[in-house]
Amino acid sequence: MISVKQLNYLTVIVIFSTGILYLPSIAISQAGNGGWISPFMSMSVGMIVLFIVFFFYHRFAPKTLTEYLPLLVGKWGAKILGLLYVFFFWTVGLKVIREITGIVRITLLPNTPLIVICFMIALTVIYGVYCGIEALARLVELLALILPAMIIALMAGLMGFIHWDAFLPLMEFGWQGVIRGAFMPSSWFGEVIVLAYLLPIVTMNKSSLPRFLLSLVVTAFLLSSLVILIIGVLGVSEAARIQLTVYELMRYVQFGAFLQHIDALFLLPWLMFMFLKALLFFHVTVIGFSQSMGLVHSQFTIIPFVLLSMVFSHWIFPDEFTLNQFLKIIWPNYALFFELVIPIVLLLLYWTRRHKIQSMSLT
Amino acid sequence: MWWDNWKHLFAINQVTLDHEFKLGEEGNTEGIGDAPVGGKPVSVGQALRPTPGYSHHTHAVQNHFTMPKFISPDMRTNRVTLQHLFYLPENMDIVLREFRLGGPHVATVLAVFVDGLVDKAIINSHLLEPLMLLANLDESQPEMKLVDWIKGALLPGNQIMELDTWDGVMQNVLAGSTVILIEGVDKGISVETKGWEHRQVSVSQTEAVVRGPHDAFTENFRSNTGLIRARLRTPKLITKIVQVGKLARTDVAIMYIKDLTNPKLVNEVLRRIENLDVDYLPDTGMLEQLIEDPPLGVVPRFLATERPDRVTYGLTEGQVAILVGHTPYVLMAPIMLWSLMQAPEDAYLRWPFGAFIRTIRYLAMGMGLLLPSFYIAVTNFHPEMLPTDLMLAIAASRERVPFPVVFEVLMMEFSLELIREAGIRIPSVIGPTIGIVGALILGQAAVAAGIISPLLIIVVAVTALGSFTIPDYNLGFTVRVLRFGYIISAAFLGFYGICLGLMVLLAHLVSLNSLGVPMLAPIAPKGRSSPDIIWRAPAFQMVRRPEALGSKNVIRLGSPRRLGTRDPHDKN
Numbered sequence: 001m002i003s004v005k006q007l008n009y010l011t012v013i014v015i016f017s018t019g020i021l022y023l024p025s026i027a028i029s030q031a032g033n034g035g036w037i038s039p040f041m042s043m044s045v046g047m048i049v050l051f052i053v054f055f056f057y058h059r060f061a062p063k064t065l066t067e068y069l070p071l072l073v074g075k076w077g078a079k080i081l082g083l084l085y086v087f088f089f090w091t092v093g094l095k096v097i098r099e100i101t102g103i104v105r106i107t108l109l110p111n112t113p114l115i116v117i118c119f120m121i122a123l124t125v126i127y128g129v130y131c132g133i134e135a136l137a138r139l140v141e142l143l144a145l146i147l148p149a150m151i152i153a154l155m156a157g158l159m160g161f162i163h164w165d166a167f168l169p170l171m172e173f174g175w176q177g178v179i180r181g182a183f184m185p186s187s188w189f190g191e192v193i194v195l196a197y198l199l200p201i202v203t204m205n206k207s208s209l210p211r212f213l214l215s216l217v218v219t220a221f222l223l224s225s226l227v228i229l230i231i232g233v234l235g236v237s238e239a240a241r242i243q244l245t246v247y248e249l250m251r252y253v254q255f256g257a258f259l260q261h262i263d264a265l266f267l268l269p270w271l272m273f274m275f276l277k278a279l280l281f282f283h284v285t286v287i288g289f290s291q292s293m294g295l296v297h298s299q300f301t302i303i304p305f306v307l308l309s310m311v312f313s314h315w316i317f318p319d320e321f322t323l324n325q326f327l328k329i330i331w332p333n334y335a336l337f338f339e340l341v342i343p344i345v346l347l348l349l350y351w352t353r354r355h356k357i358q359s360m361s362l363t
Numbered sequence: 364m365w366w367d368n369w370k371h372l373f374a375i376n377q378v379t380l381d382h383e384f385k386l387g388e389e390g391n392t393e394g395i396g397d398a399p400v401g402g403k404p405v406s407v408g409q410a411l412r413p414t415p416g417y418s419h420h421t422h423a424v425q426n427h428f429t430m431p432k433f434i435s436p437d438m439r440t441n442r443v444t445l446q447h448l449f450y451l452p453e454n455m456d457i458v459l460r461e462f463r464l465g466g467p468h469v470a471t472v473l474a475v476f477v478d479g480l481v482d483k484a485i486i487n488s489h490l491l492e493p494l495m496l497l498a499n500l501d502e503s504q505p506e507m508k509l510v511d512w513i514k515g516a517l518l519p520g521n522q523i524m525e526l527d528t529w530d531g532v533m534q535n536v537l538a539g540s541t542v543i544l545i546e547g548v549d550k551g552i553s554v555e556t557k558g559w560e561h562r563q564v565s566v567s568q569t570e571a572v573v574r575g576p577h578d579a580f581t582e583n584f585r586s587n588t589g590l591i592r593a594r595l596r597t598p599k600l601i602t603k604i605v606q607v608g609k610l611a612r613t614d615v616a617i618m619y620i621k622d623l624t625n626p627k628l629v630n631e632v633l634r635r636i637e638n639l640d641v642d643y644l645p646d647t648g649m650l651e652q653l654i655e656d657p658p659l660g661v662v663p664r665f666l667a668t669e670r671p672d673r674v675t676y677g678l679t680e681g682q683v684a685i686l687v688g689h690t691p692y693v694l695m696a697p698i699m700l701w702s703l704m705q706a707p708e709d710a711y712l713r714w715p716f717g718a719f720i721r722t723i724r725y726l727a728m729g730m731g732l733l734l735p736s737f738y739i740a741v742t743n744f745h746p747e748m749l750p751t752d753l754m755l756a757i758a759a760s761r762e763r764v765p766f767p768v769v770f771e772v773l774m775m776e777f778s779l780e781l782i783r784e785a786g787i788r789i790p791s792v793i794g795p796t797i798g799i800v801g802a803l804i805l806g807q808a809a810v811a812a813g814i815i816s817p818l819l820i821i822v823v824a825v826t827a828l829g830s831f832t833i834p835d836y837n838l839g840f841t842v843r844v845l846r847f848g849y850i851i852s853a854a855f856l857g858f859y860g861i862c863l864g865l866m867v868l869l870a871h872l873v874s875l876n877s878l879g880v881p882m883l884a885p886i887a888p889k890g891r892s893s894p895d896i897i898w899r900a901p902a903f904q905m906v907r908r909p910e911a912l913g914s915k916n917v918i919r920l921g922s923p924r925r926l927g928t929r930d931p932h933d934k935n
Contacts, residue, residue: 005889104859108744112856120856124863131874138873138887261747264740264858271862 002137008215009144015219017273020246023185024230029240030181034171036227041182043220046189052343053196065196066291082292088338093281098313100274122310128279129302146269157253162232184332190339197284436549466498471546480539482558493517522555572708579669584688590671610642614688624681625913647687663837664877666695673707681914697880701896703835717899731829731842735772736853738822744857760816769854775823884911
């Protein structure tokens, strides 16, 4: 069993770790110096998803999404939809692996072949998934303290560089820009849909929903503070132009005259958080697959899923540019379809068939 | 001839050295005695391993002698049985002393004991003297039975047991008691006469402290339990003793505190120990490996300590202590990883100092594990992280060194491990040599010869110091071995390799359990406990036992109501 607190930490880390990769540059390019408001906008999508997940959780308590789908869309529809969700989670895991590989390739190991980096992370992920969801939850609890430490260190190291006049005039592109900047990052907040698989193994009580909402607010706050740092240090036009803005920020950090260029030390925890996210999504992939296929032992599917994702990530995104374009243009539509559209449709289905479903779930 | 004498000498050699000898072939198995004599040759292991259902009794059947279960009143039969039971006269440790009982009863008495296990002074003064001489002083014709008379009036020993079966006789004799058999009586009397040689309680060698008690456990099982009981003077301290081993039995004691330690925990420890299927259990180190789960783990799941004060403190927290006969190390379980990093002194010092020492120790462990790999990652992959002057200094010092950094580091780590191992194995007479040789090789000569850069010596020395500060010997080994893994991963993948390695290690650690308690317990998963990991609260605030141990009472001092807490078992 895992606790609500562990899952809250996990929510923060899952959204934050890959959020800081593209959110700042997208939010700033769309919303200008009002980009720091965008995370709070995209947070609302996460909240909607969270409400739907909790709505279904309270109706079908010990069941996961795959297990209560048959009640909503029938046996075959459930099988297809369940496998589609498995595919979705698998692609999220694939994307995270590819992002880790990309970051490592750009920042740490520019001369190492991509496939080597990818293979090593895949092996680590396989081991991590074998350790189980409980181990993942404990890992998150263990490493969660590093996150505020990392942000505080960033702030402390960059305080001297911030130009506060960059924030004036407030929201130069208006609310429209802020909302446009919030659209793509909302796909990360929508990833709380995994809770539909995790809530049944958590020791819960009635007051859990506010704590999950709070964890979303905290995430938005953390992301927003990073965006503020980026706008203050790099400026709007610079930040909108470069890739890996957070990494650029890390390169600026210096303490005194002797601790300079310590970006590698900031990258270590960041990579760890992304690793945790990959673990979570492969885990949910395995859970979802074994539940929709009715497998008793799911462990043997770990290696194929991870290794396939390694190969596919290499195949689909041969270079960083492809990955970037895919993430900016295609990914939000694809992800929000699974994260927001299907749950809303399921909610409507439940509303129309609620009497029948209630009698079915009782038997 | 003149060389006949020489031939004679060679002939002696030929007799003593039998080149045809092969263990396990027919005809040679007599030396082993019990081995099943069959047509086909058996391997050594097969010959020594008992066949299913093997025991003294079935063995006796092979020799066309039926081993009786109970003691017979007939002395002649008993003698024959004893000869078969202890393999007399082949076995020369066993002493049979036959004598006549003094006093009104006329009876022959046979005393059986193992030479070397017993205190002969006790046998002479408390057994032979009363039975042979003092029995004559009792003029009154006793009304009671012979056995009761001997037990009640003649044997002044403090632990006396009446035995019916030969199995009991065997157990008692082998444990150091003396058993007497009396003519015409179908019972044996066992008198406790243990008195083998053992080391006296002395100063703790491997867990030395400045402040705090200095005594340590010894190889004597009973004095070890005594050391614990002398400190914890409560009738709630329970000692359960089970015997382990199919070939030869070893005493294993489980100590816990009734109404405090979780009974599920005690039952699980008992279950695991009772289900052990081993020939012989020499040490707690082997017991630890046999009962810990999962069996493949890099970190010890038990705390092996030789300090009674540590054991007693653990017992009062709700842990279980496992003692094995003739071993000066006691196992404590369940433990968290942090207890392996704690020295008992931390608690005896004032709290800020304890916290300070622990911080140093954790930093030291981090360095012992990661410093060489960080050195490799920085110099090979990220030289820009260092201040320019230092980087130039490193580059200048490495100018003369022909090897890559990894090779240099591995070489130095290897020679360090060499010195460490040699330092342990070397006879203490020539011990100081190792320091001179080590210092010369590691310090001067390697640099002068141009195979090592001077900075690396600092790195390796600090690493070694760091790993020496780890209080637990087993955990020190973990760090020593894992360090090489990190060196190699850093050599291939720099900081990325270190990061992946750390993730694997952490994922491994969080999935480890020590008897059902997560190893990183009060942190991951979070549990209520008084701060005792790095930060240590003042002693008067250390109110709460670690919740993860599942003790029946989580509050250490005062009443539970004082803090408004509830019993953890209420909610279950």
